Amino acid sequence: MLTEVRQWLREEPRQAASLGVSALALLLSFVDVRVDWLDPAWLAVLLCGVPILREGAEGLFTRFDIRADVLVSLALVASVIIGEIFAAGEVAFIMQLGALLEERTVARARAGIERLVRLTPRTARRLAEDGTESVIPAEAVRAGDRLRVLPGETIPVDGVILTGQTAIDQSVMTGESLPVDKGPGDAVSSGTVNQFGSFDMRAEKVGEDSALQRMIRLVQSADAGKARIVRLADRWATWIVLTALLAAAGTWIVSGEVLRAVTILVVFCPCALVLATPTAIMAAIGNATRHGMLVKEGDALERLARVRTVAFDKTGTLTYGTPGVARAVSALPGLAPDALLRLTASAEERSEHPLGKAIVRDFRATGAAAAAVEAFRMLPGRGISATVDGTPLLAGNAALLAEHGITLPPELEKEAEHARQQGQSLVYVALDGKAAGLVALADELRPTAAETLAGLRRCGVDAVLLTGDSDAAAQSVTSRLPLSAVRSHCLPEDKLRWIRQQEAQGQPVCMIGDGINDAPALKAAFVGVAMGGAGSDIAVDAADMALVQDDIRELPHIIALARRMMRTITCNLSFSLLLNFAAILLAMTGLLTPVSGALVHNAGSVLVIVNSALLLHWQARG
Known part of the structure; x- marks a missing residue:
């Protein structure tokens, strides 16, 4: 929170100074401090009220748009005319504070498209x-x-x-x-x-x-098509303004007291209504941050509460995104799998191929000593050759062994076919002109993946896999995880098309991804969540939210938090409307003055903030 305040002071020094001076002026006015009989509350009226008057007038006269600012402007002008300067300043200050909270939750400028453009050779x-x-x-x-x-x-190109x-x-x-x-x-x-x-x-x-330029256009079009949620106070503003004016005019006509009419306008100001949504969102964002989720879009949690389908990319989300040795299979009597891995890793030490590097990395993790290597040669597109502990060794694809007249025994062919069905990549190994075995590599599944999907299912959310990998790789994941559907061989436009089809059918989708290829889908989805640790900068920029530590276990909690936040907002709105109507009845009878009405009305704003603050430490039940 302190970091957020510092950032706000750097980015909006004038707004910070304006609110600070206004708060001090209202405090001096409340304790009846005067400067040459001038009410200090005038400072709050000028600093906080004038921008509201300007925005209300611009919306009304240039766009013919009746928003909450119009009613606030009427209350400010009426309060000033009858000399209730403190009430005018207090209402203006609360409204500007609510606007500030709302601004701090909206999206920061994103640079995803610029990053994509910089990728262009x-x-x-x-x-x-x-x-x-x-x-x-x-x-x-x-x-x-x-x-x-x-x-x-x-x-x-x-x-x-x-x-x-x-x-x-x-x-x-x-x-x-x-x-x-x-x-x-x-x-x-x-x-x-x-x-x-x-x-x-x-x-x-x-x-x-070119393919990269097509992806850039996909991201741009997806961003332009994403809808924004309108602030509830503005959505209902026309009816609020009409009701307030009719109530004030009717009271003035019946009672003949303009003070009662002005009081109605003051208590009808939608301060609590304005605060109901942004305060709950800010508290929920604070909770999400504690659970490793960076929320970048102000309305992202609102949208997440409506999601019933979560689409996962495979690589880097449900898996770690880096190949690792799944197993080593020996085809020679007396050669243990560990010994085969040692010989292969020793030969791959000088290899530039990612599969060779993965074999070396996993072997080093065992702490075993490497074998002596001589006569190393890279064979691009096929593999490597070397002499290891005095024995000629070949490691690579099946074509490399066939090129040297080496045939695979049936049992090794069977093991290879089984590995391919699981989506694993194969490195065949030959020693001294004979097939010695194979090393199977796979993208390792995250240990928390099954737990996460089970948690989503308890939340009533379906999990779908969208991956660019082969059918075999996709099915190997499906067999171990409770997924509702799987789509393989997905290019960026395929993921984008599937998401748009779902949402056209009224099924909002949350997309979870980490790669540049996921950027269009993350932009187009109702909610996009990027893997902030392993994910690309472009994916993070394209998404509405990011998992800072890549801990997907937090997804069920975040979805439950979003739904809890929406219930809190509904409670806040209901309470603020009931309080407003009760205050109107008291104002009609003359029991509330503009100042006391403003205090009662703003006490409701405080209660709304307190109720929202309960979200900060809310924890979803298992």
């Missing part, structure tokens, strides 16, 4: 007919150009590989956790990253037609 290596290479701006590439992409570079073998990190576009091996004839997309091995390609889709 700036240059490309074009090859001339004589084979000479020149670096040109990426926007100068034309369809049909021959380009060269070096290891570690981002692919500048969509195209097809002509020569060379490599592995491509496609997580930007598909969210796949594992790199994909590519060779001649395979398609590559702009924005994806060449992991190792240079290759030549033919440009096919360039400029605005």
Whole structure:
């Protein structure tokens, strides 16, 4: 809270000073301190009331829009005319305080689209007919150009590989956790990253037609289409203003006392109504923050309370998003799986391939000593060869073993097929010209995933999986988690299309994702939640909320909190309306003056704030 106040003071120093001076002026007026018989409350009227008058007049006369500011303006003017300056200043101060609380909960400026634009490659290596290479701006590439992409570079445009073998990190576009091996004839997309091995390609889709540019347009269109929730006080303002004017005019006509009419306008000011929503939202945001959820959009929790379907991306959300060794299988008598993993990891020490690095990382975690390695060679697109402890070793795909005339025994083929059905990636290993076994790698499931989905089900929320991975990888997750539906091979536009279809049918969707490819879906969803730790900056910017520590266990609590917040808002609104109508009856009978009416009316605002504050430490029951 202290950090939030400091940030507010830096961002809005004039507003902070205005409210501070107004509060002091009202205090001096309340204790009857005067400066040359001038009521200090005039400062609150000028500093807080004038902006309300200006906004009310602009809305009424330029847009013909009757909002809560119109009624407040009438009460301010009427109070000043009859000399009730303290009442005018008090009402103006409370309204500006409510506006401040509301402003602090709305969305901060987001830079997601700018980050996507910065991902666009700036240059490309074009090859001339004589084979000479020149670096040109990426926007100068034309369809049909021959380009060269070096290891570690981002692919500048969509195209097809002509020569060379490599592995491509496609997580930007598909969210796949594992790199994909590519060779001649395979398609590559702009924005994806060449992991190792240079290759030549033919440009096919360039400029605005490229995959990355299409994603940028998806994010822009999704953001433009998201609806905003209107403040309830403004939604009902026309009826509030009409009722207040009729009540004040009727009382004046019947009683002949203008003081009673002004009192009605003062007590009818929707201060508590204005505070009912933002105070509850701020308290709920504080609670969510304590549970590791950063709420970026002011109305995100309001929307989350209506969600009955949560769509998960797989990689990085339900899983960790990094490959790990699932198991090692030996096909040689006397060679234990641990020994096979040791030999393979020792050979992969110098490998640039992500699967090789994953094998090395998991082996190092065991603390075992590596074997001696000689004659190491990278074989792009196939694997590696080396001599380990004096024995020739091959590690890579099935094509590498076939190239060396090595056949897989039936039992190893069966193990490989079983691993593929679970969506695992395979590294085959051969020793001294014989098939020695395989190492299966998989994206590890988060241990809290099953608990989270069970909690969502208790909340009456269905969990759906939307993933760019293969059917086998998706089904391997489905078999272990209580998911309602699964859709695999999803590109960004496929996720976006599915979300729009659901919401067109009246089914608001909360999307949980972590990758750049999830940004359009996070923007378009009724509520977007990004993984703040492992997720990309672009996904976080596109979302309404972010899990700071990637702890998805908190999702059921946050949804229950959102629903509790909406019940609190309903309670606040009901109480404030009942208090207003009771105060109107007292004002009609002359039992309340403008000052006492303002005090009674603002006491209701205090009670609303106290009730909202109970959300700060609310905890969902298991």
